[in-house]
Amino acid sequence: MKRPWKDVSVPLRDGMIHWPGDPECHIKRVNRMEDGAVCNLTHLSLSAHTGTHMDAPRHFVADGKTMEQMPLEAVIGRCRVFEFDCEDQITADDLKKIKLMPGQRVLFKTRNSTFSWGLKEFDKHFVSIRQDAAQYLVEQKVMTVGVDYLSIGGYEKDGVETHQIMLGAGMWVIEGLNLADIKPGYYELICLPLKIEGADGAPCRVVLR
Template sequence: MTLDQFTPTNYPRMSAWHEGWTDVTYPIFENMTGWPGQPNTHLETLSCIHCGDTAKVSVLHMSVHSGSHMDAPNHFMAEGIDISRSPFEVGLGPVRIARIDCAAEVTPQDLEDYEARTRPLEAGERLILRTPNSDKGLWLQHPFDKDYHGIGPAAAAVIAKRKLALIGVDYLSVGPFYEGNPQTHRTLLGGDVWIIEGVDLRRVTEGDYEMICLPLKIVGSDASPIRILIRPAAAQ
């Protein structure tokens, strides 16, 4: 096709590239649910048009582990790289979303049950778990729930052994609150599995999707907010 022949109507993929995407990013707002002991999210106004200033300018105060975010290896590994060095391709491409109806933490059996009804997990794949966390509504408006469903260390070891590229969860931490949180993080990050947390899967069903997920390039940071979009994968 020459440049003269190109029009949006005869090149449908270009004209419809934005269609079908669902935003599964949680919003950032004042006093949103955060990890216990971390500062509340606060949006400060430096200047205001209605107050007579030329422009509105704001400053956002928040933990980088608030809302939808990606962890960097240096979050739990002293020699790990920071979020500014994360490979952008890790968040771009096919992703599997698995419904995990776990009673407590995610176990190896939960992963085996998922594989049995779908297909085995393969090296390099991306996987996001939809647990009972997603059925609790907009949890960012609620007090922090220490009984959320995280990935237990044993299940993390399975994920690392499968050599997945990325694992995602639908609450603020990939590991359980009471026991095994550091072990889960270190097992995954040490196995070169990138972690995204706080994905909004309330209206998402199990299946195969495409994903766009990019962190901010914050030098030295151990995490970053993300904007994450998914759409159903094209039928093969």
């Protein structure tokens, strides 16, 4: 019997943590049945890069692909979860110790899953992908990379470079996962970002089993 699906997305909440400088996430009930309305209705206002979300190449490539152009193969199928115990950034040397394959979908679990998501403020010191590691992922022709905090690149370190390298190579990126309950290994992945036309990113629900 198959194991149950595990949800590795973070809940979207009014006022939730977001990348510094990006628009805030507002989730407000505008029609309330308790106030006599015939139905409840919620209004959303948020950046395309809120919570668990994907980056399309267009995020850092002026004429890059946008969300509705994403092939479903990038986000549905077998994936591998790797765990890293680095304190700062995942480096090319860290990645050379694991076996990566062309066309692979990989998710990287770090202390972000248990530590950073538990903080009340944005964690400026989250574990990110250093630019030499980004370059190595491109050389290995990995198709999809998922990380367990709000960006593949760090805060004020490698943020731009790592995005330019990975998105510039047409890689599909999932950010904002919470892999706290997931052990390293092989899984079935389903990640479905909203089909927002022309968008550089989109919130998504991600499940593994």
